Structure formats: C-alpha cells, structure tokens
Amino acid sequence: MELKEILNTMHQEDIDSLIVLKPENIAYLTGFKPTTSSVLILKDESVLFTPKMEIDDASAQSGIQIEELKSMDGIKKCLKGTLGIEDSMTVSTYKKLCNDFETEVTDIIESSRILKSDDEVKSIKKAIEIAESSLLNTDISGTENKVAAELEYNMRIKESMKPAFETIVASGIRSSLPHATVSSHNLEKPVVVDWGAVWNNYCSDTTRTIIESEKHTEIFEIVLEAQKKAIKVIKPGIKASYVDKVARDIIGEYGYADSFIHSTGHGLGLEVHEKPSISKNDQSKLQKGMVITVEPGIYIKGEFGVRIEDVIHVKNRSTVLNKMKKKLDF
Amino acid sequence: MELKEILNTMHQEDIDSLIVLKPENIAYLTGFKPTTSSVLILKDESVLFTPKMEIDDASAQSGIQIEELKSMDGIKKCLKGTLGIEDSMTVSTYKKLCNDFETEVTDIIESSRILKSDDEVKSIKKAIEIAESSLLNTDISGTENKVAAELEYNMRIKESMKPAFETIVASGIRSSLPHATVSSHNLEKPVVVDWGAVWNNYCSDTTRTIIESEKHTEIFEIVLEAQKKAIKVIKPGIKASYVDKVARDIIGEYGYADSFIHSTGHGLGLEVHEKPSISKNDQSKLQKGMVITVEPGIYIKGEFGVRIEDVIHVKNRSTVLNKMKKKLDF
Numbered sequence: 001m002e003l004k005e006i007l008n009t010m011h012q013e014d015i016d017s018l019i020v021l022k023p024e025n026i027a028y029l030t031g032f033k034p035t036t037s038s039v040l041i042l043k044d045e046s047v048l049f050t051p052k053m054e055i056d057d058a059s060a061q062s063g064i065q066i067e068e069l070k071s072m073d074g075i076k077k078c079l080k081g082t083l084g085i086e087d088s089m090t091v092s093t094y095k096k097l098c099n100d101f102e103t104e105v106t107d108i109i110e111s112s113r114i115l116k117s118d119d120e121v122k123s124i125k126k127a128i129e130i131a132e133s134s135l136l137n138t139d140i141s142g143t144e145n146k147v148a149a150e151l152e153y154n155m156r157i158k159e160s161m162k163p164a165f166e167t168i169v170a171s172g173i174r175s176s177l178p179h180a181t182v183s184s185h186n187l188e189k190p191v192v193v194d195w196g197a198v199w200n201n202y203c204s205d206t207t208r209t210i211i212e213s214e215k216h217t218e219i220f221e222i223v224l225e226a227q228k229k230a231i232k233v234i235k236p237g238i239k240a241s242y243v244d245k246v247a248r249d250i251i252g253e254y255g256y257a258d259s260f261i262h263s264t265g266h267g268l269g270l271e272v273h274e275k276p277s278i279s280k281n282d283q284s285k286l287q288k289g290m291v292i293t294v295e296p297g298i299y300i301k302g303e304f305g306v307r308i309e310d311v312i313h314v315k316n317r318s319t320v321l322n323k324m325k326k327k328l329d330f
Numbered sequence: 331m332e333l334k335e336i337l338n339t340m341h342q343e344d345i346d347s348l349i350v351l352k353p354e355n356i357a358y359l360t361g362f363k364p365t366t367s368s369v370l371i372l373k374d375e376s377v378l379f380t381p382k383m384e385i386d387d388a389s390a391q392s393g394i395q396i397e398e399l400k401s402m403d404g405i406k407k408c409l410k411g412t413l414g415i416e417d418s419m420t421v422s423t424y425k426k427l428c429n430d431f432e433t434e435v436t437d438i439i440e441s442s443r444i445l446k447s448d449d450e451v452k453s454i455k456k457a458i459e460i461a462e463s464s465l466l467n468t469d470i471s472g473t474e475n476k477v478a479a480e481l482e483y484n485m486r487i488k489e490s491m492k493p494a495f496e497t498i499v500a501s502g503i504r505s506s507l508p509h510a511t512v513s514s515h516n517l518e519k520p521v522v523v524d525w526g527a528v529w530n531n532y533c534s535d536t537t538r539t540i541i542e543s544e545k546h547t548e549i550f551e552i553v554l555e556a557q558k559k560a561i562k563v564i565k566p567g568i569k570a571s572y573v574d575k576v577a578r579d580i581i582g583e584y585g586y587a588d589s590f591i592h593s594t595g596h597g598l599g600l601e602v603h604e605k606p607s608i609s610k611n612d613q614s615k616l617q618k619g620m621v622i623t624v625e626p627g628i629y630i631k632g633e634f635g636v637r638i639e640d641v642i643h644v645k646n647r648s649t650v651l652n653k654m655k656k657k658l659d660f
Contacts, residue, residue, distance in 0.1 A: 052591050157479050
C-alpha cells in the first residue's frame with residue numbers, strides 16, 4: 001500500500017530509482033528492519049540487497065524480492081535513470097553508488113512516515129503501555145543506575161526489544177541537566193525519569209518528574225500549565241512553531257524563559273526523533289495522523305529541573321496517548 | 331596527546347580544517363561523547379560546537395574550546411582552507427557546510443583509533459569483566475527474552491551504560507541464525523549468547539554457546555579448533571585476511587565451509603565494529619596495539635548453530651582478554 005504511493009510520488013518527481021539505506025525506512029516499506037547494512041532499491045521492480053546471513057529473516061518478514069548483497073557494483077547494475085537519495089546517505093556511499101548518475105536528495109519516505117496509520121498508532125500505544133506499566137512496577141529507590149536497570153528489565157520482560165533511547169534517571173541537582181542519563185548517585189528529589197520502550201520497531205517517549213519540596217511544586221505547576229495549554233491548541237492546521245510558542249510564552253510569563261533550553265517536542269514513530277520538530281524554526285502545519293511529543297521543562301542551574309512529556313496523537317483535536325498520571329506518588 | 335598527532339597528520343596531508351561529526355571520534359579526541367548533534371572543528375585553534383543543553387557537560391569533560399551550536403552558518407565561518415571530512419558525513423551536511431570549499435575524505439581519526447592505548451585496553455577489559463560476571467550471575471532458564479533481560483540488568487547494575495549492541499540469546503533452531511537477537515521462546519539447547527557491556531564508552535563483545543547433545547559437541551569442537559588456531563597465528567605483521575583464512579580452512583576441512591556465513595572478526599573499541607575487518611577482503615596487516623574479536627561459527631540450516639567469540643589484544647603475540655571458559659556448565 002505505502003509502497004505503491006511512494007512509487008507514484010517518485011514518478012511525479014521524475015525519480016526512476018530510489019536508494020533506501022536507513023533501516024527505519026526499510027522497515028517502514030518492507031516490514032523487515034535490517035540489523036546490518038542493507039540497500040533497498042525502489043523502482044518498477046523493487047529489490048532489497050541484504051547480506052547472506054539476513055536473507056532468511058528478510059524473506060520471511062517482507063514481501064519484496066531479496067538478493068544477496070555482495071558488492072556495490074552489483075547494486076549499481078540495477079540502478080537506472082535519475083536516482084533519488086536520502087539526505088542521510090554518506091559521502092562515501094554517494095561516491096561508490098551515484099557518481100555516474102543524476103541524483104536528487106528527496107524526503108519522500110520521511111514525508112510519508114509523518115502521518116501514522118492506525119496500525120502504527122497501535123504499536124506506539126503498545127510501546128507506551130509497556131513503558132508506563134514498567135515504571136509503575138519499578139522500585140524508585142537506591143541509585144539512579146539501579147532504578148534505570150530495574151525499569152529497563154521490566155520493559156524487556158514485557159518484550160520491548162530495547163530501550164527506545166538512553167534512559168534518563170536524573171535526580172537532585174542532576175535533574176537540572178536535560179541530557180544527564182544516569183549516575184551511581186543515590187536518589188534525591190526531584191527525580192526526572194525520561195524513558196521509552198520499543199514495540200514492533202515503534203518507540204515511546206515519556207517523562208515524569210517526582211517532586212517533594214514547595215519550590216519543586218511551584219516549578220512543576222508552571223511546566224504542567226505550559227504542557228496542558230500547548231496540548232490544548234494542537235489540531236490540524238496549527239503551525240508546529242505555534243505549539244512551541246504557547247508553551248514557551250507561559251514559562252516566560254513566570255520569568256523562566258531562559259530556563260527552558262530545548263524545543264517543546266518532536267514527531268515519534270520508528271525513530272524517537274522524527275518530523276515535525278515542535279520548535280520555533282518549524283513552520284510546517286500539524287496534520288491529522290501525526291504523533292508528536294510535548295515536553296516543556298524548566299532547568300534552574302545549580303538547583304534542579306522539571307520536565308513533563310506525553311505523546312499526542314493529532315486527530316480532529318489532540319488525543320493524549322499516555323494513561324499515566326502527571327504527579328507520581330513514589 | 332592524540333590531538334597533537336592528528337594535527338600533525340593533517341598538516342602532512344594538507345588538510346587545514348578537519349570536520350568531526352561521529353560521536354565516537356569526538357569522544358576519542360575530547361573525552362566528551364555528545365548525545366546530540368555536535369561538530370568538532372580541528373585546526374590550529376580547535377573548537378567544539380554543541381547545543382546549549384550540552385555545553386556544561388562538554389566543558390566539564392573536555393579541555394577544548396566550546397561554542398554553542400546555533401546554525402551551520404556559524405560553523406562555516408570558522409572553516410578555512412582545505413577541509414578534511416569523515417566518510418560518514420551525510421550528503422545533506424556536505425551541501426550545507428562544504429560546498430564552497432575544497433574537500434578531501436580522510437580516515438585520519440579512524441586510523442589513529444585502530445591502535446589502542448593502555449588506557450583504552452583497560453576500559454575494554456573492564457567492559458569484558460562486567461559482561462562476563464553478568465552472564466555468570468544470570469539464571470539461564472525460562473525464555474530467551476527473560477535471559478536477555480536479566481543479563482542486561484546485571485550489566486546495568488555493574489554500571490555498563492547500555493548493552494554494547496542488541497543482545498543475542500538464540501536457542502534451539504534459532505541458534506542457526508547468526509543475527510537472531512531474542513524471542514519469547516522457551517530455551518532449548520544449544521543457546522547462543524552474544525553480548526557486550528560498555529565501560530567509559532568502550533565496548534566488549536563475546537559469544538558463548540551452551541550445548542547439550544553429541545552433535546552439538548561435535549560442531550562445538552570444530553568451531554573451537556578454528557578459533558584457537560586463528561588466535562594462535564595472530565601477531566604483528568600477519569594479514570587480517572590470513573587470520574580469517576586459518577579459521578575458514580579448518581571449518582572447511584570438516585566439510586562445513588558453506589555453514590560459516592560471516593567474517594571471522596573485527597576491531598573493537600569505542601564502536602563494536604571497527605577496523606580492521608578479519609575477513610578475506612581485508613589485506614591490511616595486524617599491528618601491535620590492535621584489539622580484535624575472533625568469532626568463527628557454524629550454522630546448520632534448520633537445525634542449530636554454534637559460535638565462539640573472544641577479544642584479542644595484539645601484542646608481540648596474541649593475548650586473549652576474556653577470562654571466561656569456552657564451555658559453560660548451565
């Protein structure tokens with residue numbers, strides 16, 4: 001289905017052969033996610049080149065013609081006309097494969113991936129469900145590292161293949177660093193937990209902050225207000241940058257504009273970070289079928305930080321896919 | 331130290347500015363491994379561009395000049411002369427950064443990374459130690475997935491930041507697929523476990539196969555003989571391809587040439603797969619200071635597979651860095 005649409009778009013853009021290298025794009029189009037370098041050539045007769053040891057898996061999981069990947073020359077022989085290439089193609093691959101052809105960088109597949117099918121949303125929801133129940137079964141005590149270990153174990157047991165990204169358990173002063181991952185420090189409040197599961201190759205991405213003091217609560221309420229109002233304005237036709245502005249303005253009104261040091265969110269799917277970017281630079285309009293995160297935060301240098309993140313399905317209005325409370329009683 | 335050597339090599343190769351994007355290469359040169367897109371420009375006055383939220387970490391962990399990454403134009407202004415680029419630079423970054431310059435694809439940093447310092451070997455050994463003791467503390471029963479979950483939990487608790495790659499626990503007929511990762515099947519013998527820890531950004535990579543029947547033992551002994559003999563020939567000056575040939579010939583002598591469907595090994599360090607490749611295509615010579623894996627395997631379609639993998643430090647002869655027995659009594 002998707003494959004046929006992509007081929008139509010290729011024809012419209014005068015692309016004869018599209019070279020697909022990103023594993024997520026190959027997974028999207030064939031159902032098979034390669035673990036080693038594989039090359040999908042989309043054209044009237046598409047073919048997936050994959051190393052010998054992945055041929056059985058590829059044949060079982062995809063409906064496409066499979067050939068053994070032996071050399072770049074073998075692939076080159078099956079290319080014709082104008083080549084479409086992904087913007088993530090490396091310079092070295094470009095030189096090996098594309099030097100004798102006209103090429104055009106295209107985001108046909110990424111553009112198609114922006115809008116999620118019902119099945120894709122189902123997989124994202126299942127990943128969220130695994131992640132949430134795993135946190136609720138985790139004993140939030142001991143070191144940051146021990147909490148992350150237990151949380152990841154719980155997700156694994158529920159058949160998440162791996163964490164969707166490096167799990168963050170950042171507590172006390174470390175919560176003021178948005179990308180702090182984990183340390184061997186004992187937990188202190190607040191505790192920022194930012195974690196995700198993977199189901200059927202689809203990711204979840206959620207953040208909760210466990211607070212204690214009055215000052216924590218004050219900041220928590222500001223972040224929560226920013227998140228709620230940003231989620232409320234989400235609907236088809238609204239600019240991504242406007243959602244960012246709504247969250248940023250509220251945090252600014254309370255005097256914390258300089259403490260919100262990242263963008264408000266991002267698309268979510270086969271990758272943790274996809275289009276659109278919910279940031280001031282993304283002028284694209286939200287569309288029905290997108291799945292995005294909304295994750296404002298305030299980071300007070302040398303003290304602590306608070307972030308709250310949920311996953312939103314853009315329908316006629318916004319639908320929050322998370323079920324978990326914002327304030328956790330640990 | 332390394333940085334100075336790289337600058338010298340750049341001068342010799344008439345490269346004025348080297349653009350470093352690979353996180354592993356940035357970690358190698360600065361001690362700081364970025365979690366978001368960062369750009370290191372090596373030149374007489376080197377500078378690392380990193381997003382606002384990583385500036386504190388970058389400053390704390392590296393001794394290099396840090397600037398906030400705001401736009402590609404900002405980076406472009408600090409480039410001069412002939413640019414060196416990594417072969418993994420993407421076509422889109424190339425167009426944004428390099429269009430107005432002469433460029434040369436170079437592997438200066440990867441080449442330097444081939445030879446490990448004592449500190450690097452120490453980190454790899456520590457990663458191996460974590461991985462081995464974690465497996466020995468794992469209860470090898472239940473489903474493949476449960477074993478992987480427990481193994482990864484144990485590594486986490488011992489402060490491995492994450493699995494070095496997707497953990498493989500492939501049992502019964504699934505052991506015949508070299509890249510099978512895990513399933514929710516209950517364990518059957520043989521069980522191939524291929525796993526790694528990460529310490530200080532350095533990876534381990536080991537495989538053990540737990541066997542039961544006579545047929546398993548027969549195949550196990552062939553693989554073990556191939557591995558031992560391949561390890562024995564390792565010394566400086568020997569071609570990587572020769573080590574592959576030694577392992578392959580022995581497996582061939584027993585009639586299983588077609589069942590050894592991957593290369594014999596690879597370099598190991600900040601990445602799980604580095605140069606050299608221990609395969610018939612790599613004619614480069616082993617050098618003192620390399621760290622490589624040796625991992626022959628036999629995969630009998632529809633029946634089972636056996637793989638044994640250890641990490642070798644190339645000194646005057648070969649030194650096996652693993653301490654774990656080849657045959658495990660589970």
